[in-house]
Structures are given as structure tokens and as C-alpha cells.
Amino acid sequence: MVTDQVWKLPAVVNRFLAHRAAIPLAQEQIGVMTSILKSRPEPIESFLDLGCGDGILAAAILGEYPSSRGVLADFSESMLEQAREQLKEYAGQLVFENLDYGDPAWIKRMQAYSPFDAIVSGYSIHHQVDARKREICAEIFALLKPGGWFVNIEHIAPAAQLATDLFNHHLIDGYYAIEQRSGGARTREEMANLYLNRPDKDANKLLSVEVQCSWLRAIGYEEVDCYFRVYELAVFAGRKPR
Ligand SMILES: C[S@@+](CC[C@H](N)C(=O)[O-])C[C@H]1O[C@@H](n2cnc3c(N)ncnc32)[C@H](O)[C@@H]1O
Numbered sequence: 608m609v610t611d612q613v614w615k616l617p618a619v620v621n622r623f624l625a626h627r628a629a630i631p632l633a634q635e636q637i638g639v640m641t642s643i644l645k646s647r648p649e650p651i652e653s654f655l656d657l658g659c660g661d662g663i664l665a666a667a668i669l670g671e672y673p674s675s676r677g678v679l680a681d682f683s684e685s686m687l688e689q690a691r692e693q694l695k696e697y698a699g700q701l702v703f704e705n706l707d708y709g710d711p712a713w714i715k716r717m718q719a720y721s722p723f724d725a726i727v728s729g730y731s732i733h734h735q736v737d738a739r740k741r742e743i744c745a746e747i748f749a750l751l752k753p754g755g756w757f758v759n760i761e762h763i764a765p766a767a768q769l770a771t772d773l774f775n776h777h778l779i780d781g782y783y784a785i786e787q788r789s790g791g792a793r794t795r796e797e798m799a800n801l802y803l804n805r806p807d808k809d810a811n812k813l814l815s816v817e818v819q820c821s822w823l824r825a826i827g828y829e830e831v832d833c834y835f836r837v838y839e840l841a842v843f844a845g846r847k848p849r
Contacts, residue, residue: 629781
């Protein structure tokens with residue numbers, strides 16, 4: 608199986624969603640995303656959540672902007688099913704698109720909905736090779752309204768081995784805590800094995816946040832920065848000039 612295609616497997620989807628709470632400072636990362644979006648003088652009226660998973664980022668945007676219209680895009684039908692269920696109260700203002708943004712043709716599918724006030728993505732674009740990652744950043748720029756934001760909550764390559772070690776320790780502790788809370792009997796070592804040998808791990812193609820921010824600047828985004836960083840996770844963003 609092509610590595611990123613593992614996300615189409617219900618077992619991979621269920622494992623990710625069951626352990627998402629183990630991600631270090633995950634809510635804070637989403638808080639940074641919404642703070643960036645709220646820096647706009649105008650409300651968000653339209654947004655795209657790229658690689659939406661169960662729609663956790665879209666849910667946060669809808670919490671702040673309950674009348675916004677959103678497109679949730681993912682190539683995993685299992686994830687889209689979860690997103691439809693999680694966000695059913697907003698069904699009338701959302702569109703769910705099963706698409707692969709690895710194929711540049713994806714932007715044609717967005718023409719009916721663009722331009723957007725915001726495009727967000729969570730732990731997703733790092734599954735692409737670096738050259739394609741950069742192209743996607745440029746494609747997103749083209750889909751934004753002037754003044755629109757791209758916020759990427761992303762798994763990135765750290766400079767230090769210690770950052771990876773601390774990240775892994777945190778995730779394993781989190782997996783183990785979730786196991787204990789749910790009354791499971793697996794040991795910390797078993798949970799470490801589950802985490803370290805997860806099937807989607809080989810799909811990760813991590814790249815430093817510094818390189819990715821430099822791309823955003825070169826593409827033409829402004830206010831580009833890494834707004835939050837913990838171990839291997841970063842929230843970086845840029846705004847399309849008005
Ligand atoms: C780690 S999950 C994150 C889900 C969600 N954004 C979150 O923050 O919880 C990565 C998501 O990206 C999706 N994905 C990965 N590569 C994709 C691609 N080429 N096209 C569309 N979706 C993709 C996967 O199906 C999965 O739902």
C-alpha cells in the first residue's frame with residue numbers, strides 16, 4: 608500500500624482518533640489557530656479544512672464563527688464519515704469533499720467554493736514529499752481571499768534528537784494514560800510498542816518549520832511565523848496580502 612493511503616483504513620483512523628488526546632498541547636495549538644483567525648477585523652465567512660480528519664479544526668472555527676460556511680476535504684472516507692457525524696448540527700453550511708490534495712487537480716474541485724477567508728490544516732500535509740508540500744502552499748495561496756489566512760498545525764522535523772525523544776515519551780505516556788482510563792490491561796511497554804510501530808508512521812515526511820516558513824514568505828504570504836512549537840509539532844501561518 609502507498610504509505611499515505613493507510614489513512615483510508617478504518618483501523619488507522621480509529622487508532623488516531625482514540626489517541627488524539629495524547630498529542631502534547633493539542634488544544635493549545637487549536638487555540639493559537641483560532642487566535643490567529645480572530646486577529647482579522649472581519650469574521651471568517653468561508654473556510655477550508657484540508658485533510659480534515661474528524662473535523663476537529665472545522666469544529667473550532669464553527670465555535671467562533673457559527674454562521675461560517677466550510678469545506679472539509681479528506682481522501683479517507685472513514686474520516687469524512689466521522690466528520691459528518693461530529694458536525695451534523697452544521698450540515699446545512701458544510702460541504703464534505705473526498706479528494707486527494709496530492710494531485711494538483713484538487714484545486715479545480717475548490718473553484719465552486721473559493722476564495723476562502725481561511726484555509727487550515729492539521730497534521731496532514733507532511734505526508735507529501737517536500738516539493739509537493741511547497742506546491743500545496745502555493746495552491747492554498749491562490750485559493751485565499753486577499754487578507755485570508757493559511758494556518759498549518761503540523762508535524763515537523765526538529766533539529767535535535769532530544770526533541771524527538773521528548774515527543775515520543777509524551778505520546779507514550781499519553782497512550783498509556785488513555786489505556787488506564789479506559790480500564791485496559793496493556794502495560795506501558797505494550798503501549799510504547801503500539802505507538803512506535805503504528806502503521807501510519809512510515810507515511811510521515813517531516814521537514815523543518817523554518818524551511819516551510821521561508822517557502823510561505825517566498826510565495827508571497829505576509830505575517831509569516833511559527834506561532835507555536837512543542838517538540839515535533841508547530842503551528843505556522845501566513846496571510847495573503849490585501
Ligand atoms: C493525522 S490525521 C489529522 C486529522 C485532523 N486534521 C486532525 O487534526 O485531527 C491526517 C489526515 O489527513 C488526511 N490526508 C492525508 N493525506 C491526504 C491527501 N493526500 N489528501 C487528502 N487527505 C489526506 C488523512 O486521511 C487524515 O484524515
